[in-house]
Amino acid sequence: xxxxxxxxxxxxxxxxxxxxxxxxxxxxxxxxxxxxxxxxxxxxxxxxxxxxxxxxxxxxxxxxxxxxxxxxxxxxxxxxxxxxxxxxxxxxxxxxxxxxxxxxxxxxxxxxxxxxxxxxxxxx
Numbered sequence: 001x002x003x004x005x006x007x008x009x010x011x012x013x014x015x016x017x018x019x020x021x022x023x024x025x026x027x028x029x030x031x032x033x034x035x036x037x038x039x040x041x042x043x044x045x046x047x048x049x050x051x052x053x054x055x056x057x058x059x060x061x062x063x064x065x066x067x068x069x070x071x072x073x074x075x076x077x078x079x080x081x082x083x084x085x086x087x088x089x090x091x092x093x094x095x096x097x098x099x100x101x102x103x104x105x106x107x108x109x110x111x112x113x114x115x116x117x118x119x120x121x122x123x124x
C-alpha cells in the first residue's frame with residue numbers, strides 16, 4: 001500500500017448556484033430595458049445617455065464574467081447591485097415616491113446574497 005497521489009488530477013469546477021443565475025437573468029433584462037429606453041429617447045441630455053450606456057455595458061460584462069464564474073464578474077455584479085439599490089433609495093427619499101423601495105429592496109437582497117461566503121468562494 002503506497003500513499004502516492006494519482007497521476008491524473010481532475011479539476012472539479014464548481015457549478016453556478018441558482019440564485020446567481022437568477023441575478024444574472026435579472027441584470028440582463030435590466031440592461032436590455034435601459035438600452036431600449038436610451039434608444040427610444042427617454043433621456044434628455046446626451047451626457048446621461050452616454051453614462052447609462054457605460055453602466056449598462058459594465059453590467060453586461062459583469063454578468064458574462066459571473067456566468068463564467070470569474071471573480072471580476074462577481075465584483076462588477078455585486079457593485080452594480082449595490083449601486084442600483086442606493087440609486088433607488090435616493091430616488092425614494094428625494095421624490096417621496098414609495099414605488100422605488102420595491103426594486104431597492106430586491107436589489108439589496110441580491111447584494112446580500114452575492115456577498116455570502118459560499119457564493120464568493122465559487123468564483124475564481
